[in-house]
Amino acid sequence: MRQPIFALIDCNNFFVSCERLFRPDLENKPVVVMSSGDGCVVARSNEAKALGIPMGAPVYKWRQFFKDNRVVQFSGNFELYGDISRRITDVLASVTPQIEVYSVDESFLGLSELKIDDYRAWGRAVRDKIWQWIGIPVSVGVAPTKTLAKLAANHAKVHPALNSVLSLSPLPPQPERQRERFILSHSTAKNRVRIFPSDSVKGLSFHAWLRATPVQEVWGVGWRLAPRLQAEGVHDALQLSQLRPQHAQQLMGIHGRQLVAELNGLSCYPLEREGKAQKSIARTRTFGEDTGDIGSLEAALASFAAKAAFRLRVDHQLARRAGVFATTNKHKPGYQVWRRETYFPVPTADTGKLIASVVDLFHKFYNPHVKYHRAGVWLQDFVPVDHLQTDVFGSVNVAAEGRSKARMQTLDSINERFGRGKIRYAAEALGNKWEPKHRLRSPRYVTRWNELPVVHTLK
DNA sequence: TCTGGGGTCCTAGGACCC
DNA sequence: TCTGGGGTCCTAGGACCC
Numbered sequence: 001m002r003q004p005i006f007a008l009i010d011c012n013n014f015f016v017s018c019e020r021l022f023r024p025d026l027e028n029k030p031v032v033v034m035s036s037g038d039g040c041v042v043a044r045s046n047e048a049k050a051l052g053i054p055m056g057a058p059v060y061k062w063r064q065f066f067k068d069n070r071v072v073q074f075s076g077n078f079e080l081y082g083d084i085s086r087r088i089t090d091v092l093a094s095v096t097p098q099i100e101v102y103s104v105d106e107s108f109l110g111l112s113e114l115k116i117d118d119y120r121a122w123g124r125a126v127r128d129k130i131w132q133w134i135g136i137p138v139s140v141g142v143a144p145t146k147t148l149a150k151l152a153a154n155h156a157k158v159h160p161a162l163n164s165v166l167s168l169s170p171l172p173p174q175p176e177r178q179r180e181r182f183i184l185s186h187s188t189a190k191n192r193v194r195i196f197p198s199d200s201v202k203g204l205s206f207h208a209w210l211r212a213t214p215v216q217e218v219w220g221v222g223w224r225l226a227p228r229l230q231a232e233g234v235h236d237a238l239q240l241s242q243l244r245p246q247h248a249q250q251l252m253g254i255h256g257r258q259l260v261a262e263l264n265g266l267s268c269y270p271l272e273r274e275g276k277a278q279k280s281i282a283r284t285r286t287f288g289e290d291t292g293d294i295g296s297l298e299a300a301l302a303s304f305a306a307k308a309a310f311r312l313r314v315d316h317q318l319a320r321r322a323g324v325f326a327t328t329n330k331h332k333p334g335y336q337v338w339r340r341e342t343y344f345p346v347p348t349a350d351t352g353k354l355i356a357s358v359v360d361l362f363h364k365f366y367n368p369h370v371k372y373h374r375a376g377v378w379l380q381d382f383v384p385v386d387h388l389q390t391d392v393f394g395s396v397n398v399a400a401e402g403r404s405k406a407r408m409q410t411l412d413s414i415n416e417r418f419g420r421g422k423i424r425y426a427a428e429a430l431g432n433k434w435e436p437k438h439r440l441r442s443p444r445y446v447t448r449w450n451e452l453p454v455v456h457t458l459k
Numbered sequence: 460t461c462t463g464g465g466g467t468c469c470t471a472g473g474a475c476c477c
Numbered sequence: 478t479c480t481g482g483g484g485t486c487c488t489a490g491g492a493c494c495c
Binding site: 034039042056057063254278279281282283284285286289330376436 | 460461464466467
């Protein structure tokens with residue numbers, strides 16, 4: 001079998017870059033995009049990062065700072081970002097069918113089948129194509145494992161001399177590793193230089209790149225594991241790669257063992273090409289305002305159920321299990337969570353049935369004196385539509401199931417033709433106090449007819 | 460006034476069965 | 478009724494990702 005080789009294509013500051021597509025005047029200015037309900041910062045331009053605004057910054061604490069520093073704010077326009085994301089996926093799929101869409105702004109490509117002599121030149125060509133056709137800047141990392149490709153892309157993003165592309169292969173020969181290990185054991189772990197000022201980065205060895213990667217920036221090491229590793233004297237990716245596999249497993253579980261192998265160039269995570277079926281679907285929101293209003297709460301849950309059911313039908317799946325939860329504000333004393341779930345003997349993707357079920361479940365714990373802050377609906381235990389089996393008593397009502405299917409198809413096709421939400425269940429419209437605010441949302445330029453950008457010409 | 464949303468996987472512990 | 482081990486299933490919680 002051929003040695004695997006991966007590329008990670010990672011969009012730079014993706015949400016901000018999408019906003020700038022239609023607002024070129026925002027180039028070189030600090031820009032942030034906020035989460036649903038304008039609660040916290042979920043994307044920052046380089047200029048905003050340079051101002052010290054952290055990921056996840058609570059907006060209410062930073063409002064004055066944004067004003068003082070002329071930071072441009074956007075409410076998340078996730079419809080827009082999803083559309084741009086699909087366009088990028090289309091471009092990448094034209095490069096190779098060996099593609100795994102990892103998230104809205106990242107894709108892995110499998111390169112072992114392609115005949116590539118120079119990975120840097122190849123990476124630059126892909127970067128240029130996406131820039132030219134879509135207008136989004138990307139970084140490219142190439143390496144024999146996904147973990148190393150991620151690491152390479154992260155460096156490609158922050159060192160201008162790399163021109164957004166870093167290839168980390170092939171691996172250096174064994175003797176060098178031994179030498180570096182010796183040197184490492186005599187160096188101080190802290191205060192190691194990470195940011196290289198000049199073109200010298202191009203000549204750095206594989207091991208130098210690992211050494212320049214703080215352990216908490218390694219894919220798979222989060223905020224809980226990082227301090228544990230540091231306590232063991234593991235401060236960077238090179239040291240992590242030199243842990244004994246058994247020790248890594250003790251510290252991080254089975255995942256740690258694979259992580260160490262991946263850092264050593266041994267691929268453990270294959271490309272997941274097929275659009276693997278999801279195992280659960282959830283739709284949850286923090287409300288626009290805390291509320292105990294039963295109409296609004298039922299409307300929220302009905303709306304979540306409708307959205308989740310639609311997603312289920314797009315995936316050609318049926319759910320055996322549905323659940324609902326609601327919470328108070330977790331930042332206030334007396335935080336509480338309620339949850340209930342139910343099981344369907346005959347799995348379903350019928351919006352009406354799901355709405356009825358979740359509203360029913362909600363009433364089992366609803367208390368009119370509670371101000372609810374957040375709620376959600378989830379679906380689980382899926383079976384493919386064409387595998388609908390009868391329940392143990394064979395009591396599937398074939399005619400009723402047929403009518404349900406036809407009803408949903410009609411609903412979906414009308415909404416597809418005339419715009420989403422054109423037809424909905426009355427339960428979704430009983431109140432709107434739950435709806436999150438998005439005062440600063442840009443137009444949905446490419447997904448809504450009435451929000452198309454207007455071009456003025458000078459005569 | 461006040462901190463997002465949507466996922467996956469692993470592990471530990473309890474219930475239950477043979 | 479007791480003893481012990483092993484297997485399975487379920488749930489809750491923890492950890493990670495973007």
